[in-house]
Amino acid sequence: xxxxxxSLAPGGIAVGxxxxxxxxxxxxxxxxxxAQMTARAVNPDPTSEPYYQAMVTAMAQLGWIEARANPxxxxxxxxxxxxxxxxxxxxxxxxxxxxxSVSFNSAQIxxxxxxxxxxxxxxxxxxxxxxxxxxxxxxxxxxxxxMTFGPLFEVLSxxxxxxxxxxxxxxxxxxxxxxEPSSDFELxxxxxxxxxxxxxYRGFEAGLKAELAAxxxxxxxxxxxxxxxxxxxxxx
Amino acid sequence: MNLRLTTVGPxxxxxxxxxxxxxxxxxxxxxxxxxxxxxxxSTDVASAAYFTALSAELGRIAWIVTDAGTxxxxxxxxxxxxxxxxxxxxxxxxxxSQVIPLTSALQNIASEDPDxxxxxxxTTWWDNLDQSLTSSIFATCPLSLNRNGQLTTTLCFTxxxxxxxxxxxxxxSRVTSKTAIQVRHIKISLNxxxxxxxxxxxxxxxxxxxxxxxxxxxxxx
Numbered sequence: 001x002x003x004x005x006x007s008l009a010p011g012g013i014a015v016g017x018x019x020x021x022x023x024x025x026x027x028x029x030x031x032x033x034x035a036q037m038t039a040r041a042v043n044p045d046p047t048s049e050p051y052y053q054a055m056v057t058a059m060a061q062l063g064w065i066e067a068r069a070n071p072x073x074x075x076x077x078x079x080x081x082x083x084x085x086x087x088x089x090x091x092x093x094x095x096x097x098x099x100x101s102v103s104f105n106s107a108q109i110x111x112x113x114x115x116x117x118x119x120x121x122x123x124x125x126x127x128x129x130x131x132x133x134x135x136x137x138x139x140x141x142x143x144x145x146x147m148t149f150g151p152l153f154e155v156l157s158x159x160x161x162x163x164x165x166x167x168x169x170x171x172x173x174x175x176x177x178x179x180e181p182s183s184d185f186e187l188x189x190x191x192x193x194x195x196x197x198x199x200x201y202r203g204f205e206a207g208l209k210a211e212l213a214a215x216x217x218x219x220x221x222x223x224x225x226x227x228x229x230x231x232x233x234x235x236x
Numbered sequence: 237m238n239l240r241l242t243t244v245g246p247x248x249x250x251x252x253x254x255x256x257x258x259x260x261x262x263x264x265x266x267x268x269x270x271x272x273x274x275x276x277x278s279t280d281v282a283s284a285a286y287f288t289a290l291s292a293e294l295g296r297i298a299w300i301v302t303d304a305g306t307x308x309x310x311x312x313x314x315x316x317x318x319x320x321x322x323x324x325x326x327x328x329x330x331x332x333s334q335v336i337p338l339t340s341a342l343q344n345i346a347s348e349d350p351d352x353x354x355x356x357x358x359t360t361w362w363d364n365l366d367q368s369l370t371s372s373i374f375a376t377c378p379l380s381l382n383r384n385g386q387l388t389t390t391l392c393f394t395x396x397x398x399x400x401x402x403x404x405x406x407x408x409s410r411v412t413s414k415t416a417i418q419v420r421h422i423k424i425s426l427n428x429x430x431x432x433x434x435x436x437x438x439x440x441x442x443x444x445x446x447x448x449x450x451x452x453x454x455x456x457x
Contacts, residue, residue: 025384029427032300044292046304046422213433219296220437226275227445 027201030208031062037215062208063200072189080181083168084116090189120179135175239344239354239455240337243361245271246281246373247391250341252334252380259387262431263379264450269438270294272445282373282395287420291391294422297438298430303390303423308416318374318396319346319407325419326376326392334378334390342376346407355404357453362403374406387426394419 035058039046042054060066072090170177170185177185240251242260244267251260270293277289284306295301309325319342327335344350345358373395382388395418439446 025386026429029300029386029425030430033298033427033430036295036301040292040295044288046291046295046301209430212430216297216430216434217437220434220441223273224276225269225272225441225445226279227272227442228275228279 024196024198027196027198027205030205030212031059031064031196031201033212034208035059035062037212059194063197063204064194065197066194072187074185074187076184076186078183080183082179082181083170083185083187084120084178086187087189088116117179135173239341239351240453241341241354241357242379242450242452243357244268244450246365246393247271247375247377248341248361249377249379249389250337252337252378254381255379255387259381259426259428260379260452262426262428262435263377263387263389264452265435265439265442265446266294266297266299266426266431267377268442268446268449269297271449272442281375281393284420287393287422291422294391294424297434298427299424300427301422301424304421306418306420308418317346317407319343321396321417322374322376322392322394325394325417326390326421334380334388337380338376338378341378342407345403351455353453353455357451358403360451382425386428388424390421390423392419392421 035055036046038058039051039054043050045051056066074086074090168185168187170182170187172180238253240253240255240260242249242251242264244264247267249263249267270290273293274286274289278286280286291301291304307325323335323339323342326338344354350358373393375391375393377389377391379387379389397416397418
């Protein structure tokens with residue numbers, strides 16, 4: 001069984017290594033909980049621009065380091081490669097350059113790709129059915145698709161979220177185009193990465209957990225409820 | 237095959253096999269709480285105000301939002317099958333692990349001769365929805381575990397903008413001239429450790445109301 005689990009994020013593919021530790025997951029969860037609490041105070045709608053900006057600011061204050069890159073372009077021609085390899089290498093290369101605490105060597109990148117290919121090749125029918133749907137839903141024209149691609153994974157014991165908005169110009173009626181070598185596609189990517197500085201997080205971890213629990217307890221004790229909707233009566 | 241369903245207020249949840257009873261309870265209590273808070277903003281479950289308030293409160297009580305949005309669709313004239321439409325539309329926002337229990341549940345509900353226990357379950361839930369609603373709003377919430385073992389779900393409020401009818405009529409295919417469908421959706425995952433710290437307080441404040449608002453069914457079909 002490959003060490004990668006696939007899931008479909010709306011408009012894209014999310015990949016995660018199963019080896020992400022519970023420690024990293026907890027760090028991600030608690031900082032996200034706090035950041036979203038802060039963002040909601042600015043705007044309760046998570047689809048709004050003010051909410052998004054508040055989230056980015058809050059995450060930075062909670063030890064997340066953000067890095068952006070200039071768009072990456074892969075032109076048609078040259079030796080055949082799979083679009084997935086181009087996307088992954090660009091994303092990992094960007095992370096390595098932008099976040100000093102992270103580094104990948106070529107063997108690790110190759111290993112990551114092989115794990116990804118195996119996960120896609122052995123994906124159960126319900127996953128491939130959704131990949132078919134994804135391929136269809138991300139088409140903006142006959143030969144162009146826009147999708148997101150990004151993993152949450154642990155690198156050197158730091159949770160890292162790296163995503164890229166991909167514009168892919170390729171002829172093909174199946175998502176399998178992503179894993180078939182070709183010289184005939186053009187790809188543009190705008191990568192964004194965020195990595196949690198675990199040393200910074202450790203400094204406030206205990207305080208953050210206590211603060212969140214106390215905030216919640218206070219809210220539970222003070223908020224008003226409308227229990228009028230709780231009136232299930234058995235069918236006659 | 238086991239069919240596991242939970243209803244909490246206007247929401248019908250379909251549970252994947254791996255969801256434990258404790259996780260099911262965490263979801264039910266949390267949603268019951270969030271609905272009770274949201275109703276202080278609006279009692280119209282079809283409204284944006286209600287959905288935003290519901291989503292915000294879920295976010296406050298240890299659920300992490302990873303995606304959200306509102307989309308509109310227009311089904312052109314022809315045969316409309318709400319169960320199929322919900323699966324196809326909602327399935328665009330959900331990972332495969334959530335689509336499977338949702339599809340299975342809706343197919344069973346829409347079958348020509350559903351299990352009598354399922355029929356009774358659906359009638360109790362449907363009849364207790366707000367009868368003042370002028371449109372058929374249908375809220376689905378498939379529960380599963382994500383790759384990190386967290387309880388996760390995609391809450392979809394689908395508004396069919398058709399007149400209210402009994403659930404048996406609603407789920408069968410019928411010919412319509414045009415159907416406008418709006419979907420409000422939010423994808424959330426539970427911070428279980430934080431929830432464990434507050435669960436007892438929430439259950440205590442909800443009291444018997446929680447028991448009145450939640451019903452479960454587990455059928456071996």
